[in-house]
Amino acid sequence: MKAILIPEFQSDPSTLRPSVVPTPTPQPDEILVRITHCSPQHADILHAQGKHQNNNAKRGWCFPPFVLGYDFAGDVQSAPTSSKGRLKKGDRVFGAAIGAFAEYICVKESAIRRVPNELSNETACAMSGQAVSYAAVVNIAKVKSGETVMVSGASGGLGSVCCMVAKALGARVIALAGDAAKAESMRRNMDVDLVVVMEGDWIKQVMDFTNGQGVDAVLDNTGLVNGALRCLAYFGRIVVLGFAARKGVMEEVKMNKLLLKSATVVGYRFGESGRRYSGELERIWDGYLGMLKTGQLKPMLYGKYDGLEDVGRALKDLADRKVYGKLVVTVADIQETARL
Ligand SMILES: NC(=O)c1ccc[n+]([C@@H]2O[C@H](COP(=O)([O-])OP(=O)(O)OC[C@H]3O[C@@H](n4cnc5c(N)ncnc54)[C@H](OP(=O)(O)O)[C@@H]3O)[C@@H](O)[C@H]2O)c1
Structure with missing residues (x-):
C-alpha cells in the first residue's frame, strides 16, 4: 500500500x-x-x-x-x-x-x-478531532444562551468548532484572528458576531462590543490567559485548551488578576478525561454527534x-x-x- x-x-x-x-x-x-x-x-x-x-x-x-x-x-x-x-x-x-x-x-x-448514516466520511473525518471543542464549551465552560464567548485561535480546528457550539447554544461569539486577511475569510465563512484581529487596540474592541462588561467565557486555544483576563467579565471563566501560539514558552500569570475579577481558569485535557471517565465520554460523543446530525455544526x-x-x-x-x-x-x- x-x-x-x-x-x-x-x-x-x-x-x-x-x-x-x-x-x-x-x-x-x-x-x-x-x-x-x-x-x-x-x-x-x-x-x-x-x-x-x-x-x-x-x-x-x-x-x-x-x-x-x-x-x-x-x-x-x-x-x-x-x-x-x-x-x-x-x-x-x-x-x-x-x-x-x-x-x-x-x-x-x-x-x-x-460514522452516523447522516454524515459523509469526509465530514466525519473533518470533525473527528473536535469533540473536545463541544465538551469544552458545554461541560467545562458551561456556556449559556445570551452569554458572550471569546475564542482564540478561532480559525483553527478546535477554535472554529468552539465558535459553532457556542452559537448553537445561543451565545454571542467573538472570534480572534491572527491577521487581517484571515479575519476577512472568517467574516465571510463563519457564523460569529465579531471577528477581532489581534493587533493594536484589540482588547478595547472586545470591551466596546460588550459595553465595557467583558466576556463571560473564553475558550483559549493559543495560550492567551493574560489577554483573556483583560477581556473577562467579573466571575468570568477561561478554559485553557492549547498553546498554539506559545512556541513552547508558557505564560506567567499574576494571581491577583484572577482574584480581582473572581475569575475561574481551568485546563481541560480531553483525551485523558475520556480515559478516566468513559461514561462521560460517551455522553459527550452523543451530544456532539447529535449537533452534527442535525446540521447545527458543519465542517469548515x-x-x-x-x-x-x-x-x-x-x-x-x-x-x-x-x-x-x-x-x-x-x-x-x-x-x-x-x-x-
Ligand atoms: N486540550 C485538549 O484536549 C486538546 C486536544 C487537541 C488539541 N489541543 C491543542 O489545542 C490547540 C489548537 O489545536 P487545533 O487543532 O485547533 O490547531 P489549529 O487547527 O492549528 O489551530 C490553531 C490556531 O491558532 C492560531 N495560531 C496562533 N499562533 C499560531 C502559531 N504560531 N502557529 C499555529 N497557529 C497559531 C491560528 O490562527 P491564526 O493564524 O488566526 O492566529 C490557528 O488557526 C493546539 O495547541 C493543540 O495542541 C488540545
Missing part, C-alpha cells in the same frame, strides 16, 4: 511523499480499515519533526520508522469476532490512531466509531487535497497558517451519499 512513511525525523514535512510499504496485518484484536480520508493537523508536523511528546523511543510511538497521521475515516475490511458483531466488513468508521496517512490501518475497536473545509501525494502540501499550508477550519485529504474515491 501507499503511506507517508517517516524513515527518520524530517525537519520540513512539506517534502513528504508516499512510499510503498507492506499493507498491515491485523492482530487478533484489531480491525483492518481501508482509509478513505485523512485530516492533517499541527501535531502531525511535530510528530514528523520529532518534536512532540508522542515521539517516544521507549514506547515505540511515533519513532522512526513509522507511518505518519492521526485523524481518519474509512471502511472496515475485517473485524475480529471479539468485536461481538459491533463492527463488520463494509461499516463506515472514523477515528484517530498513529499511521492514518496510508491506504490501510489496523486499529483496536476503541480507536474508532461508526479548507482547500482541496487529493491523494496521499497532497499530504506534504497540506502540512505546508498548516505550517504557513493559511488554513481556516480543517483540511481533509481524499485517500480513496468513494460514492458519498450521506446528507451532511
Whole structure:
C-alpha cells in the first residue's frame, strides 16, 4: 500500500511523499480499515519533526520508522469476532490512531466509531478531532444562551468548532484572528458576531462590543490567559485548551488578576478525561454527534487535497497558517451519499 512513511525525523514535512510499504496485518484484536480520508493537523508536523511528546523511543510511538497521521475515516475490511458483531466488513468508521496517512490501518475497536448514516466520511473525518471543542464549551465552560464567548485561535480546528457550539447554544461569539486577511475569510465563512484581529487596540474592541462588561467565557486555544483576563467579565471563566501560539514558552500569570475579577481558569485535557471517565465520554460523543446530525455544526473545509501525494502540501499550508477550519485529504474515491 501507499503511506507517508517517516524513515527518520524530517525537519520540513512539506517534502513528504508516499512510499510503498507492506499493507498491515491485523492482530487478533484489531480491525483492518481501508482509509478513505485523512485530516492533517499541527501535531502531525511535530510528530514528523520529532518534536512532540508522542515521539517516544521507549514506547515505540511515533519513532522512526513509522507511518505518519492521526485523524481518519474509512471502511472496515475485517473485524475480529471479539468485536461481538459491533463492527463488520463494509461499516463506515472514523477515528484517530498513529499511521492514518496510508491506504490501510489496523486499529483496536476503541480507536474508532461508526460514522452516523447522516454524515459523509469526509465530514466525519473533518470533525473527528473536535469533540473536545463541544465538551469544552458545554461541560467545562458551561456556556449559556445570551452569554458572550471569546475564542482564540478561532480559525483553527478546535477554535472554529468552539465558535459553532457556542452559537448553537445561543451565545454571542467573538472570534480572534491572527491577521487581517484571515479575519476577512472568517467574516465571510463563519457564523460569529465579531471577528477581532489581534493587533493594536484589540482588547478595547472586545470591551466596546460588550459595553465595557467583558466576556463571560473564553475558550483559549493559543495560550492567551493574560489577554483573556483583560477581556473577562467579573466571575468570568477561561478554559485553557492549547498553546498554539506559545512556541513552547508558557505564560506567567499574576494571581491577583484572577482574584480581582473572581475569575475561574481551568485546563481541560480531553483525551485523558475520556480515559478516566468513559461514561462521560460517551455522553459527550452523543451530544456532539447529535449537533452534527442535525446540521447545527458543519465542517469548515479548507482547500482541496487529493491523494496521499497532497499530504506534504497540506502540512505546508498548516505550517504557513493559511488554513481556516480543517483540511481533509481524499485517500480513496468513494460514492458519498450521506446528507451532511
Ligand atoms: N486540550 C485538549 O484536549 C486538546 C486536544 C487537541 C488539541 N489541543 C491543542 O489545542 C490547540 C489548537 O489545536 P487545533 O487543532 O485547533 O490547531 P489549529 O487547527 O492549528 O489551530 C490553531 C490556531 O491558532 C492560531 N495560531 C496562533 N499562533 C499560531 C502559531 N504560531 N502557529 C499555529 N497557529 C497559531 C491560528 O490562527 P491564526 O493564524 O488566526 O492566529 C490557528 O488557526 C493546539 O495547541 C493543540 O495542541 C488540545
